[in-house]
Amino acid sequence: MIEYYRGAYGANLLTRWHGSCLVKAFIPGAFSVALYFILWFFDPTPQQEVSHLSHPYAVGVLVSSVSFLIIFRANYGYQRYWEACTTVHHLMSKWMDCAIFIGVFHLQSDHYKDMRPPNFFDYSYLNDQNLTRDRETIPPPLEEEVYNNLCSPTSVVSERSIEMGLSHAEGGAELRRRRYEKSIHSTKNTIRDSSRDTIDRAHDQTRLFGPGRLDGGWGKMYPNDINGNPTATYYDIKKFGKDASRIPPSEPLDKRGFASTKGGRTPSLFLQELTHLASLLCAVALTTLRNDLDDVESPLGVYTPGQKWPEVDPHYLSKDVRRQAYEQGPVMRNIRYLLGIDQTKHSRTIYNAARPMLVIGGVSDNEIAFLQRARGPSAKTQLVWNWISDLIIREHHSGTLGNVGPPIISRVIQFLSDGMLYYNHARKIMFTPFPFPHAQLSAFFVLMMVLAIPLLMVQYANEPWLGAILTFLTVTCLSGLHEVARELENPFRNAPNDVPLCTLLAFYNEALITMFSGHHPDAYWNESDIIKKKMSRDKAMNGVKEEGPEVGALEIPTLSTDSSDSADEGNVAVKKLFDENTDALPQSVDSLEELKRLIEKQEEKIKQLQDRVQKKGLV
Numbered sequence: 001m002i003e004y005y006r007g008a009y010g011a012n013l014l015t016r017w018h019g020s021c022l023v024k025a026f027i028p029g030a031f032s033v034a035l036y037f038i039l040w041f042f043d044p045t046p047q048q049e050v051s052h053l054s055h056p057y058a059v060g061v062l063v064s065s066v067s068f069l070i071i072f073r074a075n076y077g078y079q080r081y082w083e084a085c086t087t088v089h090h091l092m093s094k095w096m097d098c099a100i101f102i103g104v105f106h107l108q109s110d111h112y113k114d115m116r117p118p119n120f121f122d123y124s125y126l127n128d129q130n131l132t133r134d135r136e137t138i139p140p141p142l143e144e145e146v147y148n149n150l151c152s153p154t155s156v157v158s159e160r161s162i163e164m165g166l167s168h169a170e171g172g173a174e175l176r177r178r179r180y181e182k183s184i185h186s187t188k189n190t191i192r193d194s195s196r197d198t199i200d201r202a203h204d205q206t207r208l209f210g211p212g213r214l215d216g217g218w219g220k221m222y223p224n225d226i227n228g229n230p231t232a233t234y235y236d237i238k239k240f241g242k243d244a245s246r247i248p249p250s251e252p253l254d255k256r257g258f259a260s261t262k263g264g265r266t267p268s269l270f271l272q273e274l275t276h277l278a279s280l281l282c283a284v285a286l287t288t289l290r291n292d293l294d295d296v297e298s299p300l301g302v303y304t305p306g307q308k309w310p311e312v313d314p315h316y317l318s319k320d321v322r323r324q325a326y327e328q329g330p331v332m333r334n335i336r337y338l339l340g341i342d343q344t345k346h347s348r349t350i351y352n353a354a355r356p357m358l359v360i361g362g363v364s365d366n367e368i369a370f371l372q373r374a375r376g377p378s379a380k381t382q383l384v385w386n387w388i389s390d391l392i393i394r395e396h397h398s399g400t401l402g403n404v405g406p407p408i409i410s411r412v413i414q415f416l417s418d419g420m421l422y423y424n425h426a427r428k429i430m431f432t433p434f435p436f437p438h439a440q441l442s443a444f445f446v447l448m449m450v451l452a453i454p455l456l457m458v459q460y461a462n463e464p465w466l467g468a469i470l471t472f473l474t475v476t477c478l479s480g481l482h483e484v485a486r487e488l489e490n491p492f493r494n495a496p497n498d499v500p501l502c503t504l505l506a507f508y509n510e511a512l513i514t515m516f517s518g519h520h521p522d523a524y525w526n527e528s529d530i531i532k533k534k535m536s537r538d539k540a541m542n543g544v545k546e547e548g549p550e551v552g553a554l555e556i557p558t559l560s561t562d563s564s565d566s567a568d569e570g571n572v573a574v575k576k577l578f579d580e581n582t583d584a585l586p587q588s589v590d591s592l593e594e595l596k597r598l599i600e601k602q603e604e605k606i607k608q609l610q611d612r613v614q615k616k617g618l619v
Contacts, residue, residue, distance in 0.1 A: 001312050001500045018315050019496040021487060024338055025480035028450050032475040033468050036454035040464050059456040063474075066445040070481045073434070073442050077485035080429055084491040085499055087426040088289075092282060092508050094419035099278040101412050102392055103271055103515035108402035115217035117523035131208040135522070210525045215263065216518025222265045232263030233516060255306030258516040267516040270400055275512040276361040277388040279303065282508055283357040284384050285423050286501040288377030289430050289492045291352050300368075303358035303509050310355065310502040314495050317354075351495065355502050360509050378427065385420060389413065426492075434489045446482045450475055 002019045005012070017023055106112075120126075213219065215232035222231045230237050234254065254260040259267070266272070280300075287298045311317050374380045395401060396409050433439075453474050461467030487497045 001498065002496055003313050021480050021483035024483045025476045027338060028479040029472045029476035032450045032454050033472045035451065036457055036468055036471045039454055039458045040467065059452055062452055066449055066478065069442055069445060070478055073438060074481045074485040077434065077488040081488040081491040084426060084429050087422045088499060088504060091285065091419045091422035092504065094415045094422065095278055095282055096508065096511055098412050098415035099274055099512055100515060102274055102401065105401040105404045106270055109400055112221060115221040117217065117519050118525055126208060130206065132206055133208055208525065209522065212521040213524045214521055216521065217524065218265065218518050231265050233265045233267050234258045234260040234263060236262040257305055257513060259305035259513045270395065271515050273391065275515060277391060278512055279360040279509050280363065281384040281388055283359045283505060284371065285381045286505055287357045288381055289426050290501055291348065299353050299356040300363045301356035301358045302362035303360050305510065305513050310506055312500040312503050357502065357505055360512060381423060385416060389416060430492050442482055446479050449478050
């Protein structure tokens, strides 16, 4: 695939040679111009006396018919190209859904109960505290006048600008600062930690939001066997002590991302196996789409997380790779390209070998032996599909996927099946060429246009230079459309206008590695902070000062069965306890209602105790 940018009127596109159909169309256009000059200067009949055509309608009908024929083929060539792009993205999406779902189910098994974040279901009382889960807050403006001045429809500023009363220029600078502070991409200008978040969380009592865990919870799963300190996978938790999971790293992030082992541990073995098989399945499928010949090598390589993205445009490959990818020299290669000659089987093999499909974890000799034993492109892909399906079902029966029900697992298998469906759609485009009768007819009439257009221009162009220009443009347009159709009708093979399978596979591999991330970093609440907020809000609602004594539950002393006066003593104790707490009782209406319910409950308990004493004959 050729990447390009939009220049002034597209003039920057005219200088590209490799992958251009315009350059290919120049050859028949130039040949047609040469034929035009031959007819103009060597025709014995004077141009002004005799005309071979009394009206251009005859050649016009021919040109219109051929134009329809070529445009029809170009349209279907583009449809084949776009359908190929769609099917590749669909199959990758379906297989990605399957792998991610299985990875999430795996984290719900009993092996990972120590690292699970708290559930909202277990803290249902928090819904009564009017808390929020907002990551950021936009406080109301301090002054309505400042708010109206800054937040006009033509200006956008951040909430900090409103608070500080900044001008438009200062507000724009603040907005640019925040853009670097909250960017999803890590660059040299990006700030990975926002001190403002820490300030907001410390003073905002309405937000249910703790510092979080930057290790995804793995630090709670893997303690050190020697000193008991926590260890993680991609996050170095040993440097910062017990609060390491809540401190952003100061050094640059590891390029390997979630596949890093800086924390001292490797990811879960099951997740490693799952990502490997999912990556292998996609790599084998794309390899067979690019090259479906059994007697031609289709190598697989090792994908290193964080490595440079493969080039989308083969024109920008390194010199070493281009030297390996093309067997002919640059002159012969350009001549073959200008003539529209397809790559030979040998040259295509060399090109594919220079750009192998990369698999997470590499490929073992045993896997290669099985893949070589499978005959045909569909069989090779189906073999890897069997491997990953077997892993899912086997691990599900052993409990690796937690308590997920069989209907959910069948839905995951359906994702795998949908991916195979889209793979076979792509195989249809790869294996079935554009129909030969139409391709032959288009090629014949394009060549006829090279002869017919000069004849038409000789009859109706009064100046030779004008006739030559019109001849060249007309033939170049028709032959160029024909070459576009030939380039797009096989989108997996015609480099450099092919679908960038290597780059798409790299995107797919990096997405698979996100399974190593664990749980959401903000899913871990600070429990002490929750208790503090709950107590503070309860006291505020009940009208009790924070430094005052707390009102506890009215506990009933245990009645002794050794004395006949135990009931009276119990009643005296209850009265005494009630009198001691009377001064600390809240006076609001809501708390009085709660006190009423509490007294009724205590009276019921007293009655039960008195009944027990009476049954024993002690009263």
